[in-house]
Amino acid sequence: MRAFPVQMPSGARYWTVVDDELQVIIEADRFLRELRLARGRAETTTKAYAEGVSLFLRWCTRTGRDWRTAVRDMGLFVLWLRWTPGDGGRRGVVVPGPGAPPVRGESRINKVLTAIRMFLTHAVVNKAAPAWVLEQIYEVGDDRDLPMDARGESGGLRQRLRARHRVHEPETTIDRASDEEIVAMFLECRSARDRFILLLLSRVGLRPGQAAGLRRCDPHLVMDSRALGCNIEGAHVHVIRRQNVNNAWSKSKKSWVMPVDFLVVQAFDQYALERHQLLGEGGSDFLLVNLFRPPYGAPVTTGAIGELCESLSHRARLDRQITPRMCRHAMASNVADAGGRLDEVQALLGQKHPGSARTYLHPKSSRLREAVDRVPSPRLSSKEDDQ
Ligand SMILES: [Zn+2]
Numbered sequence: 283m284r285a286f287p288v289q290m291p292s293g294a295r296y297w298t299v300v301d302d303e304l305q306v307i308i309e310a311d312r313f314l315r316e317l318r319l320a321r322g323r324a325e326t327t328t329k330a331y332a333e334g335v336s337l338f339l340r341w342c343t344r345t346g347r348d349w350r351t352a353v354r355d356m357g358l359f360v361l362w363l364r365w366t367p368g369d370g371g372r373r374g375v376v377v378p379g380p381g382a383p384p385v386r387g388e389s390r391i392n393k394v395l396t397a398i399r400m401f402l403t404h405a406v407v408n409k410a411a412p413a414w415v416l417e418q419i420y421e422v423g424d425d426r427d428l429p430m431d432a433r434g435e436s437g438g439l440r441q442r443l444r445a446r447h448r449v450h451e452p453e454t455t456i457d458r459a460s461d462e463e464i465v466a467m468f469l470e471c472r473s474a475r476d477r478f479i480l481l482l483l484s485r486v487g488l489r490p491g492q493a494a495g496l497r498r499c500d501p502h503l504v505m506d507s508r509a510l511g512c513n514i515e516g517a518h519v520h521v522i523r524r525q526n527v528n529n530a531w532s533k534s535k536k537s538w539v540m541p542v543d544f545l546v547v548q549a550f551d552q553y554a555l556e557r558h559q560l561l562g563e564g565g566s567d568f569l570l571v572n573l574f575r576p577p578y579g580a581p582v583t584t585g586a587i588g589e590l591c592e593s594l595s596h597r598a599r600l601d602r603q604i605t606p607r608m609c610r611h612a613m614a615s616n617v618a619d620a621g622g623r624l625d626e627v628q629a630l631l632g633q634k635h636p637g638s639a640r641t642y643l644h645p646k647s648s649r650l651r652e653a654v655d656r657v658p659s660p661r662l663s664s665k666e667d668d669q
Contacts (some may be wrong), residue, residue: 283307283340285332294318295325297332299339310335313404327559334397337363350411353402353418356395357506363391364509388499388510395504396554399547418505419544458615459484459608466598467591474552475573476590479582481549483591483606486540487613487631490587490606492521496569503547517542521632538632614639 286300296318299310314332317323341362342349352359364384386394399419405411464484471477482493496519502510503517522537557565557573565571565579572580588606595603614627622630628639 283336283343285329285336287329297325297329299332299336301343307339309405309408309410310339310401312408313401316404317400323555324559326562327555330393330558331397331400334394335401337394338398338401341366350405350415353398353415356418356504357508360391360395360504360506360509363394391510392498392501392503393554393558396551399551400555419547457608458611459604460612461616463595463598463600463604464609464612466600467594467604470594470597473573474549474556475570476594478546478549478553479570479587479590480594480609481546483587483609484612485546486519486542487610488521488540489610490584492632494568494570494582494584494587495524496521497524497567498569499567500569501542501550503542503550514539517544517547536632538629540630540632 283299283301285297286304286306287295288298289295296314298314299307301307310332313335314328317331318325318328338352338359339349341347341359342352345358345362347355363386367385402411402415402419406413406416464480468477468480471480479493482488482496483490500520500522501518502512502514502520504510505516507514507518519540519542520537521540557571560573561571561579566581568581570582572578572582591604591606591609610631614631617627617630618624624639631639633639
């Protein structure tokens with residue numbers, strides 16, 4: 283199983299996946315060809331993805347798994363990726379000795395996983411793999427309800443998210459970006475990177491300094507990260523305070539872990555694709571980098587994130603300017619609206635004292651309504667029934 287270049291009659295080239303008899307793997311080929319032709323991705327991008335997918339298919343073949351359902355054991359695959367050399371362990375060399383450095387680092391593993399998520403999503407959309415596969419690769423959405431109408435592609439999920447967002451939120455004067463405002467800004471984003479940044483602010487609740495300070499090794503976007511040397515369950519991002527060249531600075535002294543949902547994972551995947559297309563393997567070790575203006579590949583600054591919010595508010599013709607802080611308030615309030623407790627909000631914001639989290643809460647009017655509705659009614663009618 284390996285990546286293989288294909289030249290089409292038009293002269294365009296892309297990479298596909300072939301097995302040991304040089305037979306093209308149909309489903310992988312469909313995915314890669316579409317990436318190149320329909321989506322206009324670079325040949326080098328299809329090469330990177332073909333390599334990722336061929337590793338996955340090779341693992342499936344060697345371990346007797348069906349690729350359509352093998353995603354159940356993604357943790358084992360990550361382990362295999364980490365320790366199995368390029369020949370796929372053909373010569374029996376599977377695990378280097380204790381203390382030996384891993385064969386692939388986290389950044390490389392994350393790239394392979396991105397390719398596989400995109401490949402499997404494509405297969406599910408084309409009914410070549412069962413729909414539950416998506417729930418295995420993307421954490422199922424919770425009640426925090428930022429709709430992603432803008433996202434396209436995975437139709438079923440999109441509808442469900444839309445349906446969840448039927449409650450109309452009235453205009454408020456409080457310091458919280460409303461979901462409608464965030465969606466309007468999201469629709470005005472001109473790149474996958476900007477969409478990812480907006481989600482990091484509004485759905486993960488990061489401060490601009492924390493987002494700008496993320497490194498490529500900080501996202502652990504698999505259900506099981508043990509093979510990456512991390513015991514935390516589910517997709518998450520590590521927020522770590524470091525001295526950064528771009529002066530990005532996490533306000534919290536301690537490091538903490540932020541669970542993320544599948545919307546963030548998907549936005550990350552799309553950004554990873556975009557970054558790879560524009561920069562290849564290059565660019566700095568920072569997660570968020572300049573893609574559209576020089577110096578290319580240099581880390582995005584904290585100030586640039588603030589400016590992004592400003593121009594998005596402007597382009598979306600909002601009545602007011604949404605700041606990164608208002609996005610963070612929106613995230614905290616959405617968690618609370620979905621039933622999150624104060625201590626949970628506090629932990630998610632990376633704060634030391636529950637009191638600090640309290641200022642971030644702006645309950646939705648619909649939640650206040652529900653709070654009233656939850657109070658049991660006195661048995662007035664039943665008394666009449668008794669008579
Ligand atoms: Zn982790």
